[in-house]
Amino acid sequence: MTTQIIQQKRTPASTVSSKKIGRPHYGTHIFLLAMAVMWLIPLLWSVYTALRPFADTNKFGYFSIAGHYSLDNFFTAWNQAGMGKYLVNSAIITVPTVLLTLFFASLMAFAVSRFSWKFNVTLLIMFTAGNLLPPQVLAAPLYEMYKFTPLPLSVSDSGNLLNTYYSVILTNTAFQIGFCTFVLSNYMKALPAELTEAALVDGASVWRQYANIIMPLCRPALAAMGTLEVIFIYNDFFWPLLFIQSGDRLPITTGIKNLQGDFLSNYNLIAAGATITIIPTLVVYLLLQRHFVAGLTLGATKG
Amino acid sequence: MTTIDAPPARVQRARGKRRSHLLTASDKATLGVMAGVPTLIQFVFIWAPMVLSIILSFMRWNGLRLSDIKATGLTNYQFIVQDYPPFWPAVAHNIIWLLFLACVATPLGLLLAVLLDQRIRGSRIYQSIFFVPVMLSLPLIGIIWQLMYARNEGFINNIAGIANTPAAIDWFGNPSINLWAALVAATWRHAGYIMVLYLAGLKGVDPSLREAAAVDGASASQTFFRVVFPAMKPINIVVVVITVIEALRAFDIVYIINGGKNGLELIGALVVQNLVGEGQVIGIGSALAVMLLIVSLVPITIYLSRVFGRED
Numbered sequence: 051m052t053t054q055i056i057q058q059k060r061t062p063a064s065t066v067s068s069k070k071i072g073r074p075h076y077g078t079h080i081f082l083l084a085m086a087v088m089w090l091i092p093l094l095w096s097v098y099t100a101l102r103p104f105a106d107t108n109k110f111g112y113f114s115i116a117g118h119y120s121l122d123n124f125f126t127a128w129n130q131a132g133m134g135k136y137l138v139n140s141a142i143i144t145v146p147t148v149l150l151t152l153f154f155a156s157l158m159a160f161a162v163s164r165f166s167w168k169f170n171v172t173l174l175i176m177f178t179a180g181n182l183l184p185p186q187v188l189a190a191p192l193y194e195m196y197k198f199t200p201l202p203l204s205v206s207d208s209g210n211l212l213n214t215y216y217s218v219i220l221t222n223t224a225f226q227i228g229f230c231t232f233v234l235s236n237y238m239k240a241l242p243a244e245l246t247e248a249a250l251v252d253g254a255s256v257w258r259q260y261a262n263i264i265m266p267l268c269r270p271a272l273a274a275m276g277t278l279e280v281i282f283i284y285n286d287f288f289w290p291l292l293f294i295q296s297g298d299r300l301p302i303t304t305g306i307k308n309l310q311g312d313f314l315s316n317y318n319l320i321a322a323g324a325t326i327t328i329i330p331t332l333v334v335y336l337l338l339q340r341h342f343v344a345g346l347t348l349g350a351t352k353g
Numbered sequence: 354m355t356t357i358d359a360p361p362a363r364v365q366r367a368r369g370k371r372r373s374h375l376l377t378a379s380d381k382a383t384l385g386v387m388a389g390v391p392t393l394i395q396f397v398f399i400w401a402p403m404v405l406s407i408i409l410s411f412m413r414w415n416g417l418r419l420s421d422i423k424a425t426g427l428t429n430y431q432f433i434v435q436d437y438p439p440f441w442p443a444v445a446h447n448i449i450w451l452l453f454l455a456c457v458a459t460p461l462g463l464l465l466a467v468l469l470d471q472r473i474r475g476s477r478i479y480q481s482i483f484f485v486p487v488m489l490s491l492p493l494i495g496i497i498w499q500l501m502y503a504r505n506e507g508f509i510n511n512i513a514g515i516a517n518t519p520a521a522i523d524w525f526g527n528p529s530i531n532l533w534a535a536l537v538a539a540t541w542r543h544a545g546y547i548m549v550l551y552l553a554g555l556k557g558v559d560p561s562l563r564e565a566a567a568v569d570g571a572s573a574s575q576t577f578f579r580v581v582f583p584a585m586k587p588i589n590i591v592v593v594v595i596t597v598i599e600a601l602r603a604f605d606i607v608y609i610i611n612g613g614k615n616g617l618e619l620i621g622a623l624v625v626q627n628l629v630g631e632g633q634v635i636g637i638g639s640a641l642a643v644m645l646l647i648v649s650l651v652p653i654t655i656y657l658s659r660v661f662g663r664e665d
Contacts, residue, residue, distance in 0.1 A: 078468055078471075078473065079473070079474075081468070082465075082468060082469070082473070082475075082479050085465070085479075085483070086478075086479055086482045086483070089482050089483055089485070089486070089541065089545075090482060091501070091508065092497045092498060092500070092501050092508075092541065093485065093497070095500060095501060095508045096497050096500055099500060099506075107506070111511070111516070111517070112505075112506045112507070112508075112511060112516075113508070113511035113512070113516065154390065154391040154394060155391065157387040157388070157390065157391060158387065158388055158391035158392070160387060161384050161387040161388035162388065165384060170388075171661065173388070173392060174661070175657055175661050176395070176400070177391075177395060178657060178660070178661075179653055179657060180395055180399040180400065182598060182649070182652075182653045182656065183399070183403065183646065183649060183653070184598075184601055184602045184621060184642075184645050184646070184649055185602070186602075186604070186621050186624040186625065186641075186642045186645055187402075187403055187406055187642045187643070187645060187646045187649070188398075188399065188402040188403060188406065189406075189624060189625070189628050189638070189642065190405075190406055190409055190628050190635050190638050190639045190642065191401070191402035191403075191405035191406050191409065191639075192398065192402050193628060194416060194635070195402070195405075197416070198419070220398065221398060223394070224394050224395060224397070224398030224399055225398070225399065227391055227394060227395065228395065228399070231391065255377075255379065255380055255383065256376070256380040256383045256384055256387075257383050260387070281488055284490070285488075285489070285490030285491075285493075286490075287490060287491065287492045287605050287608075287609075288604075288605070288625075291608075291625070291629065292625070292628065292629060303490045303492055303493065304492070306492060306493065306496055306609075307492065307609060310496060310499075310609070317500055317503060317506045320496060320499075320500065321500055323496075324493060324496045324497055324500070327490075327493050328489065328493070331488045331489060334488065335484075335485065335488055339481070339484070342488065343484075343549055343553075346487075346546075346549055346550070347549065347550065347553040
């Protein structure tokens with residue numbers, strides 16, 4: 051975590067004060083330990099339940115250690131319950147959405163932060179406000195708009211935008227652009243004006259300033275936003291629920307709802323499905339946690 | 354991020370003027386497209402639907418043909434307030450949800466941040482643990498907690514020794530307690546989120562402030578409540594806004610548990626119930642959404658005026 055580095059840097063200066071002010075007591079340790087255990091139990095319980103065959107938990111009870119342990123539930127969930135397919139669908143939706151969001155947001159952020167024109171602040175406010183709306187507010191009109199948008203049957207078997215990946219990609223992109231524009235514009239504003247002024251004098255076009263000067267400098271912010279958005283879109287439940295009717299096109303976050311319906315009393319299988327859903331998140335968590343946290347705090351600490 | 358706020362106003366204007374002389378016609382066109390396309394996307398998919406939602410809330414429509422739309426004035430709102438049984442429970446539950454997040458989950462997140470901000474052994478490991486649920490989706494959290502709460506199969510009844518007995522508690526099924534059970538699940542995520550924000554906020558507090566307070570003989574709690582906490586005002590506002598917006602948006606967890614019925618009614622879930630599946634009642638769904646919109650405008654306005662206030 052980035053915060054860790056800052057903490058270490060600060061340590062020499064604050065040694066005196068932290069000795070006086072916040073000396074960690076045993077109570078603190080016990081409290082944190084208890085909380086950490088409580089925080090981990092739901093996760094460990096899911097994994098543990100997933101590792102045990104249904105027959106064994108029926109026989110010995112869920113709260114037992116007897117019986118076999120295997121990955122069978124994971125294979126069943128992956129193949130029979132369609133988790134594998136759901137995961138592919140999630141990738142089909144998440145990758146283009148994140149790329150489109152970052153692309154459009156960076157264009158807008160560049161235009162509003164590096165140039166001043168009449169309505170740039172107003173637009174930025176409206177972009178930011180859009181992302182803060184509860185998505186339910188947009189649900190009915192978007193659903194009807196998509197229903198009345200005709201598409202050739204070769205593109206969409208429903209004959210309109212409903213029940214397609216496009217509907218989810220478009221909506222998520224639009225919904226996330228606001229937030230990314232806000233964060234990226236703050237970041238771009240902080241870059242010195244001389245950078246692009248020099249380029250402008252040299253006759254570099256606006257596009258080249260964007261592509262060759264500003265964007266490369268925004269890599270940390272883009273990495274943070276990209277990581278955050280991957281998780282946001284992967285975790286999105288609402289739009290696929292609203293727009294996609296065919297079970298086999300659902301992304302995993304919405305698809306686990308079907309798992310719950312189809313295997314009502316088989317908690318082992320549900321647990322395996324839940325664990326599979328966590329895995330991509332866990333990968334991001336282990337590899338990119340720094341960027342994720344940076345993204346969360348970038349969005350929140352401005353001001 | 355904030356350091357560039359103060360000087361620009363004048364500088365920027367001067368720069369802008371200089372710019373417009375230097376910009377060629379094609380540059381201006383490029384800029385127009387750069388700002389125009391995203392704005393058009395926002396217009397089509399966000400702003401216009403928002404306005405259409407408001408319009409639809411005054412209409413009666415079965416969603417079949419556009420010509421079937423009929424204006425009904427305030428009928429939808431009247432129906433919701435007077436004759437729609439889940440409405441008032443949902444309002445109450447949303448308020449409880451907000452109060453619980455504000456009084457339990459958010460303070461818990463702050464407490465964790467304050468404790469972990471000390472030079473405590475294993476701070477980093479603790480942070481990572483509390484952070485895991487923040488990255489999980491709310492429906493997944495609902496499912497994970499379903500495994501915890503299940504009557505005979507769940508962890509909680511088993512460790513309490515009441516699983517498979519008549520005393521077994523149906524945590525998510527019993528309408529008098531399931532809201533609280535869902536709130537525990539929501540807290541599991543929310544507290545970690547708030548912790549991350551406050552950890553960043555605490556790092557931003559000038560250490561000399563604490564030292565000065567310590568020199569003046571302030572106790573740990575005095576230092577925190579009188580010095581450190583007020584110094585984090587920007588973060589505090591963001592946290593308040595996030596807490597309120599999360600409470601208004603809440604719907605995923607209850608929807609995955611039982612579709613948002615039987616003790617788990619929330620406005621966000623009622624909107625979806627009226628819009629998804631058969632028996633769509635678009636007017637009612639929209640009217641509920643508009644109510645949600647109106648309440649949401651309060652935290653949104655606070656946030657925007659805070660963030661953009663100085664730039665206007």
